[in-house]
Amino acid sequence: MIELDRGSRVFTLHTRNTTYQMKADNYNVLLHTYYGPRIGSDDLSYLIQYADRGFSPNPSQAGEDRTYSLDTLPQEYSTCGVGDFRLSSIEFERPDGSLAADLRYAGHERRPGKYALEGLPAFWGGDEWETLVVFLEDAAAQVSVELYYGVLENYDLITRCVRVVNRGTQAVKLRRCASLCLDFQGEDFDFITFDGCHTLERGLNRTHLRPGVQSVESVRGMSSHHHNPFVMLCHRDAGEDHSLCYGAALVYSGNFLAAAERTQLEHNRLTLGINPWHFCWTLEPGASFTAPEAALMCSPNGFGQMSRQLHRAVRENLIHDPLQGQQPPVLVNHWEATEAHFTQEKLLGIARAAAPLGIELFVVDDGWFGKRDDDTSGLGDWFVNERKLPGGLNALASRLKELGMSLGIWIEPEMVNEDSELYRAHPDWALGIPGRPRTRSRSQLVLDFSREEIRNHVYHAIKAVLDSADISYVKWDMNRSLTDVYSAALPAGRQGEVFHRYVLGVYDILERMRQDYPHMLIEGCAGGGGRFDLGMLYYTPQIWCSDNTDAIDRLGIQYGTSFCYPVSSMGAHVSAVPNAQTGRATPLETRGVVAMSGTFGYEMDLSAATQAEKRLIQEQTAFFKEHYELIQRGDYYRLTDLSGPFTAWEQVSPDRREALVSLVYGPNRAASPFRALRLKGLDPKALYQVNGRETRRGDVLMAAGWPLPMPTGDYQSLQLYLQAV
Numbered sequence: 254m255i256e257l258d259r260g261s262r263v264f265t266l267h268t269r270n271t272t273y274q275m276k277a278d279n280y281n282v283l284l285h286t287y288y289g290p291r292i293g294s295d296d297l298s299y300l301i302q303y304a305d306r307g308f309s310p311n312p313s314q315a316g317e318d319r320t321y322s323l324d325t326l327p328q329e330y331s332t333c334g335v336g337d338f339r340l341s342s343i344e345f346e347r348p349d350g351s352l353a354a355d356l357r358y359a360g361h362e363r364r365p366g367k368y369a370l371e372g373l374p375a376f377w378g379g380d381e382w383e384t385l386v387v388f389l390e391d392a393a394a395q396v397s398v399e400l401y402y403g404v405l406e407n408y409d410l411i412t413r414c415v416r417v418v419n420r421g422t423q424a425v426k427l428r429r430c431a432s433l434c435l436d437f438q439g440e441d442f443d444f445i446t447f448d449g450c451h452t453l454e455r456g457l458n459r460t461h462l463r464p465g466v467q468s469v470e471s472v473r474g475m476s477s478h479h480h481n482p483f484v485m486l487c488h489r490d491a492g493e494d495h496s497l498c499y500g501a502a503l504v505y506s507g508n509f510l511a512a513a514e515r516t517q518l519e520h521n522r523l524t525l526g527i528n529p530w531h532f533c534w535t536l537e538p539g540a541s542f543t544a545p546e547a548a549l550m551c552s553p554n555g556f557g558q559m560s561r562q563l564h565r566a567v568r569e570n571l572i573h574d575p576l577q578g579q580q581p582p583v584l585v586n587h588w589e590a591t592e593a594h595f596t597q598e599k600l601l602g603i604a605r606a607a608a609p610l611g612i613e614l615f616v617v618d619d620g621w622f623g624k625r626d627d628d629t630s631g632l633g634d635w636f637v638n639e640r641k642l643p644g645g646l647n648a649l650a651s652r653l654k655e656l657g658m659s660l661g662i663w664i665e666p667e668m669v670n671e672d673s674e675l676y677r678a679h680p681d682w683a684l685g686i687p688g689r690p691r692t693r694s695r696s697q698l699v700l701d702f703s704r705e706e707i708r709n710h711v712y713h714a715i716k717a718v719l720d721s722a723d724i725s726y727v728k729w730d731m732n733r734s735l736t737d738v739y740s741a742a743l744p745a746g747r748q749g750e751v752f753h754r755y756v757l758g759v760y761d762i763l764e765r766m767r768q769d770y771p772h773m774l775i776e777g778c779a780g781g782g783g784r785f786d787l788g789m790l791y792y793t794p795q796i797w798c799s800d801n802t803d804a805i806d807r808l809g810i811q812y813g814t815s816f817c818y819p820v821s822s823m824g825a826h827v828s829a830v831p832n833a834q835t836g837r838a839t840p841l842e843t844r845g846v847v848a849m850s851g852t853f854g855y856e857m858d859l860s861a862a863t864q865a866e867k868r869l870i871q872e873q874t875a876f877f878k879e880h881y882e883l884i885q886r887g888d889y890y891r892l893t894d895l896s897g898p899f900t901a902w903e904q905v906s907p908d909r910r911e912a913l914v915s916l917v918y919g920p921n922r923a924a925s926p927f928r929a930l931r932l933k934g935l936d937p938k939a940l941y942q943v944n945g946r947e948t949r950r951g952d953v954l955m956a957a958g959w960p961l962p963m964p965t966g967d968y969q970s971l972q973l974y975l976q977a978v
């Protein structure tokens with residue numbers, strides 16, 4: 254609900270559990286007055302204190318009043334060069350070379366429903382949303398800034414985005430344009446980020462916000478394995494189920510900057526948006542720039558509630574479900590079994606073994622196209638390698654159909670190998686700086702997706718493949734960071750636009766693919782989880798979480814991922830042991846339990862599986878299908894963090910009649926102590942039957958717990974299925 258008080262010019266956004274407020278003051282500066290647990294619509298500017306602070310300057314309108322400074326007041330969208338020395342949200346260069354920005358309130362509008370962004374992914378929906386637009390103006394620069402707020406009341410979600418318009422007669426260069434600025438007065442916060450590297454993505458890091466700026470960013474042209482564009486601020490005592498925390502996620506897949514500052518007054522500011530590094534966007538007179546959307550969430554009751562609300566909002570108001578609620582097929586992918594060395598017979602051998610086990614989709618990964626036998630050649634040549642797949646994908650699809658399976662394929666549209674027909678025909682299509690040799694990574698170069706003709710060429714080739722057979726799934730991969738970022742199609746003064754134009758180009762093709770194949774499931778991937786963000790999830794309902802399929806490492810990766818992203822979005826497969834990345838052998842049961850709290854599938858040579866393994870796989874796929882709704886759409890509770898002797902989590906159905914508890918032990922030790930696991934989210938009064946046997950009341954299971962059997966080996970696991978009787 255949006256409440257506007259025209260007299261006091263206070264704008265209050267209410268969600269079910271939270272309230273957000275801003276106010277235009279006497280000098281038309283838009284102050285941020287509150288974000289926290291839900292309260293009334295009182296004007297909270299009474300909390301702001303005014304005092305003369307040394308070296309904090311005063312705007313001319315304040316006259317002799319030295320207590321009024323942009324440097325100390327909580328700002329809704331911070332400016333620069335005219336008194337606020339903290340993190341700025343916006344910077345632009347005027348024709349005279351000046352860099353200051355001074356924004357003043359100029360009006361507002363309340364609109365029903367949700368605003369949409371052209372060419373950019375954003376949360377969507379109908380009447381469940383309300384929109385507030387606040388108009389700001391820099392009169393001297395003739396630049397206006399529109400702040401958009403989308404309010405999704407039931408899920409405590411506030412989305413924000415920013416549009417900058419050049420209303421002058423000369424070009425303006427936009428150098429920084431954050432999507433979100435959030436000021437807090439007098440809080441003592443921890444800053445939580447999700448960091449890692451290829452094969453070990455999104456590890457949670459929590460640090461006390463100390464004086465100065467702490468930040469995470471990507472400059473790789475993708476959101477990256479290294480830092481995720483989702484960050485949190487929380488009270489120092491905050492945990493899974495208590496105390497105040499805030500989450501902020503950027504709906505964007507390119508370079509980003511998330512910066513948190515603790516100021517001289519021990520205030521805090523968070524900004525999140527496109528990374529200003531190598532960013533400069535020319536706004537001709539009348540032109541506008543729209544920053545990507547940011548999603549904001551506040552939970553008065555700890556991280557768990559925040560994640561559950563985010564999961565719901567992402568599942569129901571961001572992701573487009575091509576299957577419209579139907580269960581996606583359980584898949585098998587041959588990559589870890591064969592890499593690019595395969596024949597049609599080899600693939601069909603795996604498929605023949607998979608079909609009777611309840612596996613319904615066969616994904617042909619890298620290696621089916623061009624001259625692609627390893628990762629040094631073939632990218633860009635999107636036509637079938639008939640030597641490996643005689644009769645093409647259509648012949649394979651027909652053979653799979655006989656087995657009752659559908660076909661999916663891997664593609665990597667943004668890339669090209671120098672050893673490819675595409676590169677030989679168009680060597681100038683790869684990103685490259687004139688006069689410099691190009692930098693290779695995985696022996697590949699990056700196509701300039703900021704250029705429409707290049708995108709069109711690639712998309713037409715891929716479309717011909719998609720039209721050549723019945724293909725129900727595509728894995729869209731992206732296997733390197735961007736370097737030599739320079740576009741031959743843009744003049745010297747506009748090279749600062751290439752990183753962002755590249756991302757817009759990727760979104761353009763994803764959107765076309767989504768429109769052309771509305772029922773095809775697209776899985777995102779970037780060397781595993783290098784582009785796991787809300788921008789990609791808008792187009793690709795699931796993303797391959799990591800190239801690391803080791804069940805124990807995956808516990809950490811999926812734990813960190815779960816803070817923002819729902820189980821249904823996490824690509825997870827059971828693979829062979831010893832694991833290709835870690836050399837570790839974990840039981841098949843455990844690998845199943847871990848992959849099941851993701852999209853679930855297999856990535857191993859099932860034709861080599863033993864009878865006992867096949868029986869277990871059959872049980873796993875049957876169990877997953879039976880409990881699909883609960884696992885994928887249930888409320889997700891983290892029962893432990895990663896520090897203890899086991900890791901546990903739980904999904905609870907929205908009506909609390911069912912729950913699934915999953916637990917994985919670490920390495921075993923002698924004389925393990927007796928332990929009990931406390932459950933969460935149950936109906937305290939309901940009687941639950943556990944694994945079809947013993948019954949216990951919900952309050953007992955939550956307060957006293959369930960006794961854990963002692964493991965008899967390393968990395969064992971356990972699942973408890975609870976049903977209210």
Ligand code: GLA
Binds near residue numbers: 618799
């Ligand atoms: C990336 C993906 C893998 C696989 C390979 C193929 O690393 O993350 O799953 O598809 O590429 O080259």
